[in-house]
Structure formats: structure tokens, C-alpha cells
Amino acid sequence: VAVVNDNHLIRKNLALAYNIMAHLGLDDHTYTHLSSRAAEGDAFFIYPFGLRYDEVTTDSLMKVKFDGTVLEGNEYQYNKTGYVIHGAIYEARKDLNHVFHTHTVNGVAVSSMKQGLMPISQWALHLYDGVAYHDYDSLALDDSQGNRLISDLGNKFAMLMRNHGALTAGRTIHEALFYAYHLEKACIAQCLALSSGAELILPPKEVCEKTVKDLLGFEKDLGLRDWNAWVRLVKPSSLFNSKAA
Numbered sequence: 001v002a003v004v005n006d007n008h009l010i011r012k013n014l015a016l017a018y019n020i021m022a023h024l025g026l027d028d029h030t031y032t033h034l035s036s037r038a039a040e041g042d043a044f045f046i047y048p049f050g051l052r053y054d055e056v057t058t059d060s061l062m063k064v065k066f067d068g069t070v071l072e073g074n075e076y077q078y079n080k081t082g083y084v085i086h087g088a089i090y091e092a093r094k095d096l097n098h099v100f101h102t103h104t105v106n107g108v109a110v111s112s113m114k115q116g117l118m119p120i121s122q123w124a125l126h127l128y129d130g131v132a133y134h135d136y137d138s139l140a141l142d143d144s145q146g147n148r149l150i151s152d153l154g155n156k157f158a159m160l161m162r163n164h165g166a167l168t169a170g171r172t173i174h175e176a177l178f179y180a181y182h183l184e185k186a187c188i189a190q191c192l193a194l195s196s197g198a199e200l201i202l203p204p205k206e207v208c209e210k211t212v213k214d215l216l217g218f219e220k221d222l223g224l225r226d227w228n229a230w231v232r233l234v235k236p237s238s239l240f241n242s243k244a245a
């Protein structure tokens with residue numbers, strides 16, 4: 001997995017990720033946020049609170065230090081919640097370079113279910129034994145929230161935040177998007193399956209364990225093929241020139 005080390009490209013890919021997430025309906029108006037670690041390692045890019053995902057461009061992104069200091073860009077309103085969550089994760093998880101926070105209706109519904117994400121679809125099997133859980137405690141306005149968040153996340157790449165939403169992360173931006181997409185599809189399928197009232201069939205544990213290995217080992221750079229296809233969709237002119245990795 002090749003990690004991008006150029007702030008211009010990191011900004012460009014993050015702006016594209018906002019646009020793609022908007023296209024997929026994975027935004028929540030001006031709420032929630034996506035971020036990418038800056039090349040220097042000790043800061044991250046994030047959009048200013050107040051923009052819609054479809055409005056984000058390379059130039060509108062802000063650069064913020066882990067402690068919440070804004071280094072570059074202008075914001076409409078200081079959004080400490082966003083910075084606490086993202087800064088704490090980047091500080092604790094050196095392997096992660098991209099963090100996506102979402103509030104989707106189906107994701108929130110599954111986050112409120114005691115059993116969490118059930119292995120009842122192939123989408124969900126991408127995340128078999130891969131979802132962490134974080135109990136709800138109002139807005140993440142103080143640092144202790146950040147500490148609890150990272151201890152709950154552990155070494156995973158996805159987390160359901162109870163009664164609130166989800167968080168997916170990646171070493172690359174396409175990996176974070178890959179998990180966000182599959183988690184959302186899995187949550188939709190689970191909500192539909194449970195609301196049908198039908199008796200559900202779950203694959204045996206051994207099958208689930210083999211499947212998640214097969215699915216995640218299927219591509220050598222997880223999510224890159226999908227990413228390029230989405231970039232062509234939201235920015236047809238960039239076609240295959242866009243270097244995501």
C-alpha cells in the first residue's frame with residue numbers, strides 16, 4: 001500500500017472523497033466530517049463546518065493541528081467536536097491516514113441495535129470481526145471523549161458509535177471509502193432483513209472467518225479500483241489520470 005506524501009494530492013483526494021460521499025448519499029448536510037493526515041504527520045485536513053460535501057474543493061479545506069489549532073483556511077464556526085475525534089485518532093493510530101465520520105439513517109439504526117452489525121450479507125462480511133463499538137455520551141467536546149474513542153477503536157478500521165453514527169478509517173483514502181461504502185450497504189441490508197420479520201440465515205462462523213480473509217485479500221490495494229471508478233463518476237475529466245494511491 002503506497003501512502004501519499006504530497007499535501008497537494010492529499011487535499012485533492014480528500015475533496016474528491018467529500019464529493020463522492022455526497023454522490024453516494026453518505027453525507028448528513030453540514031454535519032459529520034472526513035479528514036486526511038497531512039504529509040507532515042502532525043496535522044490533518046478537514047472541511048470547514050458549514051459547507052456541504054458536494055461544495056468541497058481542494059482550496060476550501062482547512063489544515064488543523066491535533067490540539068485543534070487551525071493552521072490554514074477559514075471556518076464558519078469552530079467545530080471542536082470534529083477536531084477532538086480526528087486529532088485523537090491520528091495521534092494514537094500512526095497507521096491511519098484517513099478518518100471518515102458518518103451519520104446515515106441505516107448506520108445509526110444498526111448502531112442502536114444490541115447485536116451490532118450482523119454477518120447476514122457479503123457487505124457485512126467485509127467487516128466480520130472488524131467493527132468496534134463506542135457508547136454514546138453527548139457531543140465529543142472534551143479530551144476524555146477522545147481517549148475513550150481510541151481505546152474503543154483499538155486496532156480496527158470501523159466503529160459503530162452507538163445512537164450516533166459510524167467511523168471508518170484507512171491507511172489510504174480508498175481504503176477508508178471502501179469500508180464506509182460496505183458498512184453502509186451492510187446496515188441497509190440488516191435494517192431491511194430485520195424489519196421483514198423473516199427468520200434469518202447466518203453463515204457458519206468458519207465460513208465468515210474464511211470469507212473476510214478472502215474478501216480483504218482479493219485486491220492488493222483495497223478499494224483502489226472502486227475509488228477510480230467513483231472519481232470518474234464525480235469528475236469525469238480526471239478519468240484515469242487521478243493517482244489515488
Ligand SMILES: [Zn+2]
Binds near residue numbers: 032102164165
Ligand atoms: Zn457525529
